[in-house]
Amino acid sequence: MSSTLTVVGLGSGNPDQLTVGIVKTLQKATSIYVRTKEHPVMPAIDEWNLSIESFDAIYETHGSFPEVYNTIANQLMDKARSGEVGTEIVYAVPGHPMVAESTVQLLRERCPEEGITLHVLGGESFLDEAFTRLGFDPIEGFQLLDAAGLNSTLIQPQLHTLIGQVYDVYTASEVKLSLMELYPDDYTVIVGHALGVEGQESIQRVPLYELDRVEGYGNLSLVYVPRSDEDHLRQRTFARLHEIVGILRSPDGCPWDREQTHASLRKNLIEETYEVIETIDEDDPEHMQEELGDLMLQILLHSQMEEENGSFNVYDVIQGLNDKLIFRHPHVFGDIIAKDAEAALQNWDQMKVEEKRLKGLSAEKTSVLDGVPRDLPALMKAYKLQKKAAKVGFDWDDIEGVFSKIEEELLELREAVEQEQSHEEQVLELGDLLFAVSNIARFIHADPEEALSKTNHKFVSRFHFIEEYLRSQGRSISDSTLEEMEEIWTLAKTQIVKK
Secondary structure (H helix, E strand, O other): OOOEEEEEEOEOOOHHHOOHHHHHHHHHOOEEEEOOOOOOOHHHHHOOOOOEEEOHHHHHHOOOHHHHHHHHHHHHHHHHHHOOOOOEEEEEEOEOOOOOOHHHHHHHHHHHHHOOOEEEOOOOOHHHHHHHHHOOOHHHOEEEEEHHHOOHHHOOOOOEEEEEOOOOHHHHHHHHHHHOOOOOOOOEEEEEEOOOOOOOOEEEEEEHHHHHHOOOOOOOEEEEEOOOOOHHHOOOOHHHHHHHHHHHOOOOOOHHHHHOOOOOOHHHHHHHHHHHHHHHHOOOHHHHHHHHHHHHHHHHHHHHHHHHHOOOOHHHHHHHHHHHHHHOOHHHHOOOOOOOHHHHHHHHHHHHHHHHHHOOOOHHHOOOOOOOOOOOOHHHHHHHHHHHHHHOOOOOOOHHHHHHHHHHHHHHHHHHHHOOOOHHHHHHHHHHHHHHHHHHHHHOOOOHHHHHHHHHHHHHHHHHHHHHHHHHOOOOHHHOOHHHHHHHHHHHHHHHHHO
16 A cells, blocks of 8 residues: 555646645645746745655756656655555646646556556646736637647647747747748747746747747746738648648639549649659759649649548548558668668568558469559669569579670561561560660669660750751751761760860
């Protein structure tokens, strides 16, 4: 058996706000412990001549808040276990025990397992004073966030936002950076210190960029961002994008968007993908940003169509992707080790096989070549098919075998042309040659699509050089001979390299 452990809240700092029940509990307790004496109500409690011990020293001997909270919880449980039956140990915390009190959460988790009786009484939290002193009604929409774990994805501008535990200037700076992901630099925010505490309260309205220049941050500080329905504050959120696409497809939306189907947008998806690739090849980040947005729109439109059909929405797409990424990266989210990229890819492939097993797909009924999209560009598809086949040993021993195959296919193509075989036979022989050539890519660790893309770019640059060269002489391609163009082409090879 053990003592009873009772947790009480000391309120936001005004001793007049302590409830009669909490005062009586403190006065009759066998032992009283406070998380910290750094609280405005403590001088008033000291006047009652109670024996109180604090855990302030633990903050100085541990390197992180989680370590501090864990130690406090363990010590309280030890004291309760060693106490006499029928006695009461009181643990007093600032504010309300159930608001931003990690030690209380730890006690609630552990005490039942240890057979320790735990009672939690209320207390005025800093939220009560915030609602009163800052003058907003939480029923309009409200969120409470912890400065320590704040990031922009948690912030919703349409809700009143209180950010607690802004202990110091460094924390305020982190809060500022997170808020700047959504709000303009000069957006007005409110800093509150010791709300409701006579002689200590401070409420300041400052532009966001000055948030970490405010003085007085401490245990009783918070940041308040009033709610706003202004659309421009939501423009950086995914939820707003989803909403806009829904509006475009609605009866009152855009006639063109409403008429689109998966089939009608198929070509748009392909075109937007290639436009993104172009920005990658051109190393143009600004243009890439725009084109990635256009590609994202295509994904949203296809997802919106299925949402209207009731099959899935874009958040289902996101969930599926998150689940897949976590499942296929056991070396990141699990306990498997991958020392290099090759090991990581092996893990990925193994987890793909496991996915199929979990979906009930029999290994006997699947093909090694499964998973290569039907409509990939032919060169890219050839590369992927050969890569999959090579993984199970269907491959040449070395690159010399590939060169021999290329020579064989080139000879067969030459014969098909010289013998004037049918057009279909010539096309097939050409395809065999291209298929054989693409094998070289794997042996030299290159992407054939990328290699051909670079050659295309080189060809365009040199041909443009020919056109510009002739134009500078008042001539054009149409009135030049092949010999002249070949001579300028040779010049282009040296001039473009020099540039």
